Amino acid sequence: MNEPNSPSPRLRIWQSWRGLGAWNYYFLLKFVLLSQGYLNFDALSNLVFAAALLFPLPSLRLHRWRQWLALPFGLALLYHDTWLPGWRSIVNQGADVAGFSMSYLLELADRFINWQWIAVGFALLVGYLFVSQWVRLTTFTVLALLWVNFSGMITPFFAHSPAATVAQNTAVAPAASTAQAAGANTVNGPPTNANLSAYLEQFYQNESRKATKFPDALPADAQPFDLLVINICSLAWSDLDAVNLASSPLWSRFDFVFSNFNSATAYSGPASIRLLRASCGQTSHHNLYQPAGEQCYLFDDLARLGFTNQLAMDHTGVFGNYIGNLRDDADMKAPLMSQAGLGYELTSFDGSPIFNDGQLFTRWLENQEKAGTARTATFFNLIPLHDGNRYVGSNKGADYHNRAQTLLNQLNTFMDQLEKSGRKVMLVVVPEHGAALVGDKMQISGLRDIPSPGITHIPVGVKFFGMQAPHASTPMKIDGPSSYMAISEMVSRAVDGKVFTSPTMDWKTFASNLPQTPLVSENENSVVMEYQGKIYIRLNGGSWVPYPS
Template identity: 60%
Template sequence: MNDVNAPDAHSPSRWSHWRGLGGWNFYFLLKFALLWFGYLNFHALTNLVFLAWLIFPLPSLRLHRLRQLISLPIGFALLWHDTWLPGWESLLSQGNQLAGFSPNYLLDLLNRFINWQMVGAMFVMLVIYLFVSQWIRITVLVSLLLLWLNIVNLAGPAFSLLPGSSTTPPVVLKTSTPAGAVPTALDDTAPPTSANLTAWLNRFYEHERQRNTHFPTTLPADSQPFDILVINVCSLAWSDIDYAQLRSHPLWKHFDILLNNFNGATGYSGPAGIRLLRASCGQTSHSDLYKPTQESCYLFDNLAKLGFKEQLMMDHTGVFGNYLQELRDFGDIQAPLMSQAGISPELTSFDGSPVFNDGQLMQRWLDDRLKSSEPRTATFYNLIPLHDGTRERGSTQTAPWTPRAQVLFDQLDTFLNNLEKSGRRVMVLVVPEHGAALKGDKMQMSGLRDIPSPDITHVPVGIKFVGMKAPHQEQALAVETPTSLLAISELVSRVVDGQVFNAPNINMSVLTQNLPQTPVVSENDNAVVIMYQGKPWIRLNGGDWVPYPN
């Protein structure tokens, strides 16, 4: 008697229904090409699982077609995951801000996002693939190459398929420090595995929680009144200055001190403003910026307790991204915004709002100080004419960055000259938020700052003492050790009694001696970049650490 459950000897085996990858071969070949040139954060095992899902034999042609349909969104999501593009969480969190962009700015970003040379190369690859696939089983080659990549990846979570190894980008912060300057807990001699890099970052934040600036409780009787003006410039990094060839501008000759290795620690304006206003404590993680902190962390609160009247000035409305409210809520600066009435709109921001003339605003600040009887003020001044997408009045096209920077530098130069002539005693600190990302790199296009790369966070910080009795040095004292926002607070605390303006001689080397040094750690919502063993490493969306591609 025949067994009814026995397989039919004439029916094909389930394992004979191998159909190959078909068009998915080009999908993987395209990824290999992008990986070769350093444009992917490739997840080898995930891609291997996806390949196995695509070629697993299915006897039913209907099931095979259904799998193809299901695979389309999966393949797109995996390709996005393999790129350096912002994660879905970041896009969702930035959704309201994207809605505030003007249509012309969105079109400009879209045009920059499309690399037409790369589109042309993809077309050539497609033609070659269609031609070669007539004679060669591409599925076998793709499968073997992906298997090989997984074997290579067993050595660690990060690898490079590039012809040469990843190197440090051309503009980086120096990491050499004097003996004993960096705590033993932050030693970076361990191999750069994901576990070691994560442990190092955790130790960094633990160490930073213990650091703060000590301000005096009261000023001495012989203290000298003066003003503090913090000029917080959006979209200005050393890489941008070099790109625009503006290092020789007269502006940089004004300063007494230049912090040449200063890390702004973020790529966005809101977090940058909060970090600066909380500069009196060590560096925190991005998420901790939006949590309560000690009262002693607020730089302007510390100055207010010593008799400095808080002032707030901007060349914009502060509405976009809820910027002004974030400064009040998380930076604890409650001073009313200085009036912009009568100030000419100079540019139009990326969201269509006016950007007021900074030369006029700075002159208004000086005129007010000359008229006021207030002995001490501390002013936070945020300005955005260099922000990406800013355009000339009446124009729909983004204005070139270099002419805008030239105008702003000229305005700052004129203001500092007028300040010198006025006789006011003022400590001026130019502290940029972050860079403009003029160059872009393999991780993100020009203007995008979702990943706080060294080119974006390595910003020029200049300090000028106007109205000193002591003669100024011919050249600014360059501080080359790695510093960040705590160094700003420390410098302010050292001169808060105003004696620097009354002394017959000032040694800037002594004034800047033993400034707090901070290893390079920069963080946005879903991206962390650190300098470890002299090279930048990046972690996206809480995943593994990989070398920052050059």
């Protein structure tokens, strides 16, 4: 029994406030990262976590045990607050990661270490230890957490946080390019979570009604030609800018260059499926792996008109079941062109060979010349620029600039060969996605879990060989927001081959009124899109937040 003058157990509990202690440093570090846009801060979860740490316990031993037991929960919450891949993405990519070489895994691990922020963290720790001798920091931490949770107006200190940016952007007028590309999309209210979700849903509804119209049959005077689609892994405008190759002479050789083309994804398999399904509007990531109408498959459309489909790659296609995805989800049934006897200077991140692209191009051309004038449609997939590739005999990642320069030189030589051959060829160069050479606040260099605009903004070029009409002195730039359906439409306009035999070519008319596609990109667990001239992102089916700049 308690003595008459002893406090009751209930009173003793509410007298047992001990503060957050070292956890103040944890929240201080988060506030600094949040202020710079490096966190997707879950304000409510952090407030609940702080409340659990603050709940008064009469026993000092229990309080100390709680401090230690909270560590794994705090680390998990910190990871949750970052832009790093979620657990779904890690599980889904686990099999692929298991195929990485050990040297590549170590290279990736090193990229996650940001020495500048480690220095900042050390300075904050020293400041915290110094100030905490005189100031009860728990009060300020709790007030800051309440502020972030309940304040409707976030001050400029948190101007980079998602909540602040949403609050500031509620009255922005729609961008002209987005409104034009959206067509019938009528969602144009402030960027609330509901409006952004409705915009995305209406985008997919609009895209589901689009399809390229190919002729039922070719006319009797149709001219046979070769369609050659070269799909290059890891090549975006941002990558070319980073290695000073955006002004390479190669780009001036094309007849058309798309300056605002969106790959709609940041991974190879989905990118190639989207390209091979280019004859229909853009679909969601989930629907890429569902059956599509037969009119959606570009190479099937061509096969019905007498084109023989061909497939060529500079790699085995085994990693990530890439070739299996082409067969199952893109209806690419053509046999793989022989790689026997091809040399290689590079090995992939999983140790498999990457065959010489110059030799691969030459072999394709030799095969075409043996086949005569038959109509063909060939899909090339090239991966020399993929992150983690190494020169044979080296454990160090090969320099991207050198690999990119080599590939551009090989493409340039191949274009020379095509011109000399006299063959009628429509060449389309369209990368899968970028290499993410330059990271941002959401992702380190090389990480592509989130399809950011820097990764999905890719250079696309179209060139005709064997034409009678003269070429323009400079490429025609196509600046409208575009994606794969614009390529399918261009192919449909040239499918009868008459562009090759016509004495004149109206380049402007040929490229007029191509399908436009608003910027919407999607990986399995993330969606990035443009709305009213600004970029927004949704992770793991959660709420929309502005993409941090």
